[in-house]
Amino acid sequence: MRITKTVGQYMFGAGTIGALGDVLQEPKKNGATGVVYFVDHFFNGSDLLDRLPVGADDHVIFVDTTDEPTTDGVDAYVDQVKQQMDGNVAAVVGVGGGATLDTSKAVSNLLNNPGKAADYQGWDLLPNPGVFKVGIPTLSGTGAEGSRTSVMMNQEKNLKLGMNSDYTVFDRLVLDPDLTASVPRDQYFYTGMDTYIHCIESLAGSYKHAMADAYSHQALSLCRDVFLSDDMQSQENREKLMIASYMGGSAIGNSFVGVVHPFSAGLSMVFHTHHCVGNCIVMNAMDDFYATEVKEFRQMMERQDIPLPENVCGNLTNAQWQDLYDSTVVHEKPLINALGDDFKSILTPDRVREIFARM
Ligand SMILES: [Fe+2]
Structure with a gap:
């Protein structure tokens, strides 16, 4: 129950x-x-x-x-x-x-x-x-x-x-x-993509079920309408994204996020990167885990002509790499949801470092 x-x-x-x-x-x-x-x-x-x-x-x-x-x-x-x-x-x-x-x-x-x-x-x-x-x-x-x-x-x-x-x-x-209506375009995009990411993480996880999936599918459909359109911030699209956001929140309220959010939390802890732009930076390095969705994400970014910060993890000290690793793998619930109980055998320190190095 x-x-x-x-x-x-x-x-x-x-x-x-x-x-x-x-x-x-x-x-x-x-x-x-x-x-x-x-x-x-x-x-x-x-x-x-x-x-x-x-x-x-x-x-x-x-x-x-x-x-x-x-x-x-x-x-x-x-x-x-x-x-x-x-x-x-x-x-x-x-x-x-x-x-x-x-x-x-x-x-x-x-x-x-x-x-x-x-x-x-x-x-x-x-x-x-x-x-x-x-x-x-x-x-x-x-x-x-x-x-x-x-x-x-x-x-x-x-x-x-x-x-x-x-x-x-x-x-x-x-x-x-x-x-x-007055939200700057980049911020509107990054924040809206948080919903997209909530839903693809929920759908790919092992805690998924019919209620969470229904919210996710509908929210994703709204996100596609908005971010593959010519004017993502039109009145109609702002209405759609507001509903998508609520549904995406309800989807993860019924399940868990996956690999993107823990990595994004790592960026937040070490560099104070904001949640939504952090998610987008991570998403762009997630080909190993969400290949199809990463392609669609890049398509949306291109369509809306939104830039992404690059070389976020250049020139780090060993202590910073360790902090990034620790503040990522500490998120056991989403990582178990995405990768199983044995997630640390997949996300080894070297692998995590290699993924962050792509950002
Ligand atoms: Fe989020």
Whole structure:
């Protein structure tokens, strides 16, 4: 038997952000009146802020997404919210891409659970549900809006790992494709390809099953529509990619990723490469594992005329090679999903180094 928690309700359509005020009435019925908004710092000073129903009891916190979320950073946000709002938090609203959404999910959980973010990196470790959480994606692809995880880097442990729990799932989603109109083209592509990669990894893994596969097939079909078209960022394609992202997140919520994400996590830990561009860099070196899909990925990249960073792993020290290896093979669940229990006999230190050297 499989039990999967999904998002409570979602609203979809251009202009849907206007319904946020109504959405926030529900959690306020329980007594608390304040709302904390985590907004990607990209929007600081933009007119998007005018469209948020920020009231006297509410706080807006801009999330610096220059680097991906860390456990220490999340702890600092939790302290800030506790100090500024003194327990009066009815809802946490995340407005941004995967990093901002993940930050808002983690903070919501930690407001109702003791300890630090690092205590809950893993699977099903949270004893209590978090504060009511609303996700408003402004980028499509990571699936953070639909997933049951909140990925954070733990520098102390050289580990990038999520807070995986049913309590990490958003209670409400506002899916407004108007919000992705101003995303720079490269970022739009890299982030969208995260969905493509989630789905091909899920389909190629051993944990696959009919529910995950159905999400994956449909999301892939939408990705092909978008990235093999002439205008990947047209209104129709932005709508399609927003749905594909949610479905891709649901696919991996029902299964696991594969070889690409662990290598990409290695790049994140050692070079602070962002998740989505990291995935694309890795994907371009994955001919041994996903030959057909790598060809299609390159076709999409060419069609959209998107460049990829090159020679990412040039001139490394032995210690850096070791860090890359360690922070890749630590991801046992996806690697077992993709390659079996014996994955370390396939991903030997020499092989891993040779794959990174291609990037
Ligand atoms: Fe991903």
